[in-house]
Amino acid sequence: MGYDKKCVMTKILCFYLSLLGVQCSSTFICENYSDCQALLKFKSAIASDPDGHLQAWNEANPFCNWTGVTCHEHVANRVIALELANMRLQGSLSPFLSNLSLLTNLSLPGNAFHGEIPASFGELSELVHLNLTENKLQGIIPASLQGCQRLKFMYLDVNHLTGIPEEIGLMKNLTHFSITYNIFTSSIPSFLSNLTELTRLELSFNYFRGKIPPELGALKKLEILYFHVNYLEGSIPSALSNCTALREISLIDNRLSGEIPFEWGSKLQNLQKVYLSINKFSGKIW
Numbered sequence: 001m002g003y004d005k006k007c008v009m010t011k012i013l014c015f016y017l018s019l020l021g022v023q024c025s026s027t028f029i030c031e032n033y034s035d036c037q038a039l040l041k042f043k044s045a046i047a048s049d050p051d052g053h054l055q056a057w058n059e060a061n062p063f064c065n066w067t068g069v070t071c072h073e074h075v076a077n078r079v080i081a082l083e084l085a086n087m088r089l090q091g092s093l094s095p096f097l098s099n100l101s102l103l104t105n106l107s108l109p110g111n112a113f114h115g116e117i118p119a120s121f122g123e124l125s126e127l128v129h130l131n132l133t134e135n136k137l138q139g140i141i142p143a144s145l146q147g148c149q150r151l152k153f154m155y156l157d158v159n160h161l162t163g164i165p166e167e168i169g170l171m172k173n174l175t176h177f178s179i180t181y182n183i184f185t186s187s188i189p190s191f192l193s194n195l196t197e198l199t200r201l202e203l204s205f206n207y208f209r210g211k212i213p214p215e216l217g218a219l220k221k222l223e224i225l226y227f228h229v230n231y232l233e234g235s236i237p238s239a240l241s242n243c244t245a246l247r248e249i250s251l252i253d254n255r256l257s258g259e260i261p262f263e264w265g266s267k268l269q270n271l272q273k274v275y276l277s278i279n280k281f282s283g284k285i286w
């Protein structure tokens with residue numbers, strides 16, 4: 001059905017309703033707005049919404065008023081945030097979400113989205129916050145995400161993700177990178193040292209193996225380093241003493257050995273918490 005026909009029919013319907021004394025605001029026409037269409041595509045990829053959270057997502061309501069949708073204050077009918085947390089939504093993530101080109105916030109934690117993170121998400125050039133924690137996402141983090149050059153917060157914890165492509169090293173604005181409770185099995189990629197804005201790096205509860213790359217010494221703004229419950233081995237690289245902003249370090253439950261770098265005491269002036277248990281360290285604590 002074309003726009004005009006739909007519009008005329010709506011008007012006719014409204015006319016008859018008004019004769020009956022019923023107030024009728026004209027129905028919203030989704031087809032006229034690409035952001036609205038993208039949201040409907042997203043909805044159509046959701047197979048199950050057991051609590052009916054998306055019931056109001058229909059053309060009887062303006063889409064800027066749909067549950068979890070926030071539109072731009074000044075640019076009419078453009079979505080800037082999509083936030084649907086802990087709603088038991090089950091389905092795949094529609095690649096059409098990438099058409100929400102002004103999106104800054106995409107937060108869908110605590111659902112059951114499965115399949116891969118669509119490569120098209122890399123087109124979200126305004127994205128600042130991405131939270132897909134606690135879903136069932138699998139595959140690798142798409143290399144295309146490097147297109148999200150404004151991204152600062154990437155939370156992909158508690159999923160079934162398996163790989164980090166090198167291109168992630170090009171996301172220079174990232175300040176928080178958190179991928180705990182996944183099934184990453186590689187060594188900790190040294191290209192993470194390229195992310196010089198990082199303040200939080202959380203890789204805990206994975207299967208990361210090999211040595212801690214000394215290149216991470218380049219992370220001058222890093223405050224939180226959580227690598228606990230992995231299969232890391234070798235000694236702690238002394239280069240880590242160059243991360244002078246560090247406040248918290250947790251390396252619990254790995255296979256690390258050797259001595260604790262003695263210069264931590266003098267160089268890491270901001271250090272407040274250090275957790276090292278369940279490893280094979282030797283020597284004394286300074």
Ligand SMILES: *[C@@H]1O[C@H](CO)[C@@H](O)[C@H](O)[C@H]1NC(C)=O
Pocket residue numbers: 003004007028029032
């Ligand atoms: C939708 O678009 C059509 C064609 O561009 C236009 O005639 C119509 O007025 C629009 N409808 C609304 C509700 O904006």
Ligand SMILES: *[C@@H]1O[C@H](CO)[C@@H](O)[C@H](O)[C@H]1NC(C)=O
Pocket residue numbers: 061062065
């Ligand atoms: C938006 O939704 C609220 C409640 O969910 C409702 O009170 C309000 O009338 C709606 N606004 C529009 C323009 O439909």
Ligand SMILES: *[C@@H]1O[C@H](CO)[C@@H](O)[C@H](O)[C@H]1NC(C)=O
Pocket residue numbers: 070080081083105107129131
């Ligand atoms: C975007 O996400 C952040 C962090 O999750 C939140 O604090 C902020 O309020 C969100 N912004 C909007 C516009 O919803």
Ligand SMILES: *[C@@H]1O[C@H](CO)[C@@H](O)[C@H](O)[C@H]1NC(C)=O
Pocket residue numbers: 085109110131133134153155
């Ligand atoms: C991301 O979602 C998780 C789970 O709901 C929440 O605990 C966490 O605070 C969120 N992160 C941000 C930055 O909003």
Ligand SMILES: *[C@@H]1O[C@H](CO)[C@@H](O)[C@H](O)[C@H]1NC(C)=O
Pocket residue numbers: 149150172173
């Ligand atoms: C980081 O974000 C700012 C805007 O917040 C942007 O101007 C800049 O180009 C981004 N950095 C990179 C490397 O793209």
Ligand SMILES: *[C@@H]1O[C@H](CO)[C@@H](O)[C@H](O)[C@H]1NC(C)=O
Pocket residue numbers: 166167168169170191194
């Ligand atoms: C690291 O950053 C440099 C300079 O921005 C860039 O040329 C290089 O390709 C990056 N390497 C990786 C693996 O991201």
Ligand SMILES: *[C@@H]1O[C@H](CO)[C@@H](O)[C@H](O)[C@H]1NC(C)=O
Pocket residue numbers: 214215217218239242
């Ligand atoms: C650590 O800092 C020292 C002194 O600035 C420098 O010589 C060394 O190369 C740095 N190491 C790393 C891995 O950044």
Ligand SMILES: CC(=O)N[C@H]1CO[C@H](CO)[C@@H](O)[C@@H]1O
Pocket residue numbers: 034095096097098099120
């Ligand atoms: C106009 C526009 O950008 N359309 C895109 C919407 O998203 C789909 C899926 O990624 C693309 O195929 C379209 O080109």
